[in-house]
Amino acid sequence: MLTQSKGIQEQCSTWIVWGSAILIALSFLSLLGDLLWHGWAQLSWSFVFSPPQNAGREGGIGPILLSTGLIVGICMAIALPIGLGTAIFLAEYTQGHHRFGRLIRGSLDVLAGVPSIVFGLFGNALFCQALGLGFSILSGGLTLACMVLPIIIRTTEESFRAITFDQRFSAAALGFSRSTTVGCILLPAAMPGLLAGSLLGLGRAMAETAALIFTSGYVDRMPESLLDSGRALSIHIYDLAMNVAGGNPNAYATALVLVGLLLIINFSASWMAEKWTTLNQLPT
Amino acid sequence: MISSSSNILPHFHSDHSLLWGLRFLALIAGSLLLLIVMFLLQESWPAFQHVGLRSFFTDEGWHPSEDLYLLTPMLWGTLWASLGSIMLAAPLGIGSAVFIQYYAPSFLAKPYRRLIELLAGIPSVVFGLWGLVVLVPLIARWQPPGPSLLAGILILFLMILPTITLVVQASLAQIPVSVIHHATALGLSRWSMIRSVILPTAKAGIFTGLFLGVARALGETMAILMVCGNVVQSPSHLFDPIRTLTANIALEVAYALGTHRSTLFVSGLLLMAMIVVFVVMAEGFRHREANAHTK
Amino acid sequence: MAPLISEIGKRFETLHPGTRVDVQTGGSSRGIADVVNGLADIGMASRALKPQEHALHGAIIAHDGITLILHQDNPVHDLTNEQIKAIYTGAITNWKTVGGLNAPITVINKAEGRSTLELFLQYFSLSNRQIRAHVVIGDNEQGIKTVEGNPHAIGYVSIGTVQYDARHGVPIRLLPLQHIPATLESVRNGTFPLSRPLTLVSKTLPTGLTETFIEFSRSPAVHDLILKQYFAPLP
Secondary structure (H helix, E strand, O other): OHHHHHHHHHHHHHHHHHHHHHHHHHHHHHHHHHHHHHHHHHOOHHHHHOOEEHHHOEEOOHHHHHHHHHHHHHHHHHHHHHHHHHHHHHHHHOOOOOHHHHHHHHHHHHHHOOOHHHHHHHHHHHHHHHOOOOOOHHHHHHHHHHHHHHHHHHHHHHHHHOOOHHHHHHHHHOOOOHHHHHHHHHHHHOHHHHHHHHHHHHHHHHHOOHHHHOOOOOOOOOOOOOOOOOOOHHHHHHHHHHOOOOOHHHHHHHHHHHHHHHHHHHHHHHHHHHHHHHHHOOOO | OOOOOOOOOOOOHHHHHHHHHHHHHHHHHHHHHHHHHHHHHHHHHHHHHHOOOOHHHHOOOEEHHHOEEOOHHHHHHHHHHHHHHHHHHHHHHHHHHHHHHHHOOHHHHHHHHHHHHHHHOOOHHHHHHHHHHHHHHHHHHHOOOOOOHHHHHHHHHHHHHHHHHHHHHHHHHOOOHHHHHHHHHOOOOHHHHHHHHHHHHOHHHHHHHHHHHHHHHHHOOHHHHHHOEOOOOOOOOOOOOEOOHHHHHHHHOOOOOHHHHHHHHHHHHHHHHHHHHHHHHHHHHHHHHHHHHHO | OHHHHHHHHHHHHHHOOOOOOOOOOOOHHHHHHHHHHOOOOOEEEOOOOOHHHOOOEEEEEEEEEEEEEEEOOOOOOOOOHHHHHHHHHOOOOEHHHHOOOOOEOEEEEEOOOOHHHHHHHHHHOOOHHHOOOOEEEOOHHHHHHHHHHOOOEEEEEEHHHHHHHHHOOOOEEEOOEOOEOOOHHHHHOOOOOOEEEEEEEEOOOOOHHHHHHHHHHHOHHHHHHHHHOOOEEOO
16 A cells, blocks of 8 residues: 555656656747747857947847956956855854854845846946946946855855765864865865856856946947946847847847857856866765 | 864964955955945935835825835735745746756756756846747737736746756755665655655755745846836736836836935835845744754 | 947947947936936937926937837727827727727836836826826837737837837837828928937037037938938938
8 A cells, every 4th residue: 555655656746847847948948949030040150259230230249248258257256256265154164153154144145135236226336436447347247246146155155064074074083274174175075066056156147137237338349458348248138129129130149149158158167067076076 | 163162183374364364255245235235225315304214105106206106016016926936936946956866867967957057047138038029928818918927927937947946956966875875775765755855955955045046036127127017006916017126126217316216226125125034034944944953 | 319329439430530439328317317427428318408407408419209009900090199198098998999909908108207208298298197007118129029919009119219110020000190100201301299309418518529429420421320220310
């Protein structure tokens, strides 16, 4: 009897899990399919590298790609060290009731829920006006770093906390310093969480629109310095779809390029992480 | 945590500098919120002076040109949209993570995960555009006008699903293999093992995933702007158009001056208050769970 | 206006090497506010300057019209001003009342603060409170896409934006206003009742590079750019 009902439960759950996976895969594939359908015709190497013309209806997205790369690069270059450091601090040096740690954790949680547009306005006030950077790639990158920080910290902290204590005890028994323990043993073990957090953060950064309108701006010229205003891919898509009559085909094509970029980034990030993990991991 | 005041372990210099370095970084991260709150307070001060906190909840409607600033319908809009989306995304997100980790054959698991990772990076404008061009006309055919709470819930659901799935899957991946070995040794079937052993063990990760999902839903602006209709009213059913607090800010901030602009920042503060309440609730819940475990 | 000025700016840069024209987007009020604050040298406004802005200097560079749009499949071809008013205030809720199909009307309004909304309200002598809308949109294209997806919708947008789309196969019809067709030509010869000037605003009387740019934007040298965006250049 027991095994029979277990069998039905097992069957049901398998159906449900597969069903939900298929449902999700289908809806997302239809979204991607829609993008392909509308944008494929516009894709070409010249589209990727040449500058936009006629308000973006013609020409390509070369300068915009560069601006986006710079903005996201700055964002991750700032957010990853601060994020990793804070996560390690929270996970390894504070316990549940530690006041400073709780305060930081709480503030990061709230930060995760702040709307992107508030970040944009804040970034404008702090980076563009108070720090005098003006509409620039630097302002955009810094603002995005603020947005992405909570995601990276939370996921990384969780993954550090998930590591069982025996690893740390063994390290202490062997006389390792804290830094060695963290760097050589814990960090590789926490790799899945760190990677997930970084990819999520990166994804969020590339997908962000509202925050960048007010900080890195609208200019679609090839940026010559980090202090130049630069248009990000998502803003370009928004402009073409919502502001420029007839911008639809190029909007979709830009979206496809964005998706392609994400694919490349995801693949390389996973590949790198796997390499590092296999090089550093202690056998379980 | 390995530390005690009478530590017999040698003190390393690198540890000392590491601790201070980490403290510094954590301080930067922690002070961000403070800066933002200060910024919001500064910008919304004129509104508090001229309009007063009460009016935001008792005025007749949202008509800035006539000095009426009622926020409650938009508050409901935000709440209902986020609630609806998390109710859909939580089971499906956890289900997807479980699928990737335990059900999918390896040739499927990797591409499926790639697909989800890809979706985490798609801009909100693309989701919004797709919603506007595909989803809203579909809904309009069923029940006009089309842009509605339902459209918002569905789009939000699609947007937060990848976050939940990826975070939960990462924490599932970290569960020690020994746990699974033990469970199998006890004769548990796959589903029973997942339900009674794996999911409870991964509780913290699931929690984080759900939390990040809700946070994203509460803060989403552009996609909601494009598919929800932006009519200021409390929704009475799924097909009513709504305006969320975030969409309101986005819609009006570039065009508002003076007091009107300050009221938009007040709605930003209101959103922050909502998130703080949510975070406090989440912390309380988590503490209860942690204590229940130790007992 | 941002796409138009972007293009004018690019042409200006090629004709005057060494100059840079940076365009930021944001709406008429922001354009004026940024000029007043000194964040921008020139502000873009898709309306005439208001009386309280008389301290600033505005230069008109083109004209645009505001038209009502319907889906192409909607059998209604013409509406009187009273009918439009009634639809927007919720007095008429079904297309059959004005000679169309038996279907509820989906009313699309623009968000507060937009000059398009202000001009619309001014022309029909309405206040925003009186309008009963089902959808509120931000940008012109959002309105166009909404009407495109809903055959029973009515909205109003800038002629420049929608005429391009209509000519490129989007199933939208522009309604005539007071029986005057809503086209670039009628805006150009001044017969269209609901038109607005596209203005470049500066804090003080423009001098130097600012003056050169504004003059350039008003000159026939950019007429083709203006026409490309379906706005009416200065005669």
